[in-house]
Amino acid sequence: MQYFDFSFLKVTPLNILDIVLVALIIYQLYNLIRGTIAANIFIGLALIFGLFFVVRALHMQLLTAILGKFVDVGIIAVIIVFQQEIRRFLLLVGKNASLQRNKAWWQYFFGKAEAEKNNYARIKPIIDACKNLKQNRIGALIVFAKYYDEQFYQNSCEIIDSKISKRLLESIFQKTSPLHDGAVVISENKIKSASCILPLTEKTDLPAQFGLRHRAGIGVTEANEATAIIVSEETGEISYAKQGRVKMNISFAELEKLLNKDF
Numbered sequence: 001m002q003y004f005d006f007s008f009l010k011v012t013p014l015n016i017l018d019i020v021l022v023a024l025i026i027y028q029l030y031n032l033i034r035g036t037i038a039a040n041i042f043i044g045l046a047l048i049f050g051l052f053f054v055v056r057a058l059h060m061q062l063l064t065a066i067l068g069k070f071v072d073v074g075i076i077a078v079i080i081v082f083q084q085e086i087r088r089f090l091l092l093v094g095k096n097a098s099l100q101r102n103k104a105w106w107q108y109f110f111g112k113a114e115a116e117k118n119n120y121a122r123i124k125p126i127i128d129a130c131k132n133l134k135q136n137r138i139g140a141l142i143v144f145a146k147y148y149d150e151q152f153y154q155n156s157c158e159i160i161d162s163k164i165s166k167r168l169l170e171s172i173f174q175k176t177s178p179l180h181d182g183a184v185v186i187s188e189n190k191i192k193s194a195s196c197i198l199p200l201t202e203k204t205d206l207p208a209q210f211g212l213r214h215r216a217g218i219g220v221t222e223a224n225e226a227t228a229i230i231v232s233e234e235t236g237e238i239s240y241a242k243q244g245r246v247k248m249n250i251s252f253a254e255l256e257k258l259l260n261k262d263f
């Protein structure tokens with residue numbers, strides 16, 4: 001019987017740490033591109049790289065030379081194509097740590113129940129405003145940005161920078177309000193801006209009734225660490241978008257749970 005000799009493999013604790021860290025980075029990158037158009041681009045690039053290694057091994061010189069040109073500029077192509085995702089990843093690395101730490105300290109000192117109570121107080125005006133908007137069939141798009149990326153939001157928005165209030169949210173979305181077109185962005189516990197023009201998703205498999213408001217709500221969660229509530233003017237239905245996916249027609253109890261988790 002033949003045995004394989006693995007004695008040449010020397011695994012140190014540092015090697016294991018190395019593998020775990022790489023796995024974590026790949027997982028975070030996967031989370032960032034999951035369900036977005038970037039995932040398809042990634043598959044396309046991976047296929048070109050895979051094909052290059054196959055044709056090179058088979059000594060197919062012409063194809064190797066052509067694909068080699070792509071592979072030579074591979075890292076530059078990856079940086080250009082995944083510019084948005086790399087930006088989000090770096091933001092995540094830089095800012096998430098401090099946000100999570102704040103939350104953890106709060107829970108450590110005041111206990112989980114107190115933290116939840118505090119969170120409910122923050123969420124309540126938003127849920128109450130959504131109830132009113134739904135009842136009156138007023139369309140709305142409210143974005144919760146984990147980090148307020150000034151470059152991304154401020155170009156197209158009206159700066160508000162105010163405490164979150166039910167009445168303010170309701171009045172922004174009134175059809176006669178000059179700010180009703182576009183999205184409200186909430187971040188750092190404030191209504192940061194209104195009337196924001198957001199990027200539209202390029203998804204092709206969305207329900208037919210989804211127009212620009214829904215497309216913008218989904219699009220912003222693909223391009224940023226953000227979630228969005230979409231109130232349909234047509235049906236009054238509430239949808240919730242996160243990481244490029246959307247939950248349709250959710251109840252207020254569900255909305256409260258989602259906001260409690262994400263906001």
Ligand SMILES: Nc1ncnc2c1ncn2[C@@H]1O[C@H](COP(=O)(O)OP(=O)(O)OP(=O)(O)O)[C@@H](O)[C@H]1O
Nearest residue numbers: 139181182197198210211212213214216232233234
């Ligand atoms: N790029 C954008 N960013 C933010 N808001 C947008 C954008 N494009 C359109 N909107 C908002 O969506 C409104 C138009 O909504 P539209 O009827 O196309 O959407 P919908 O998804 O069908 O939603 P509804 O069910 O409310 O009709 C606009 O009045 C504007 O307020």
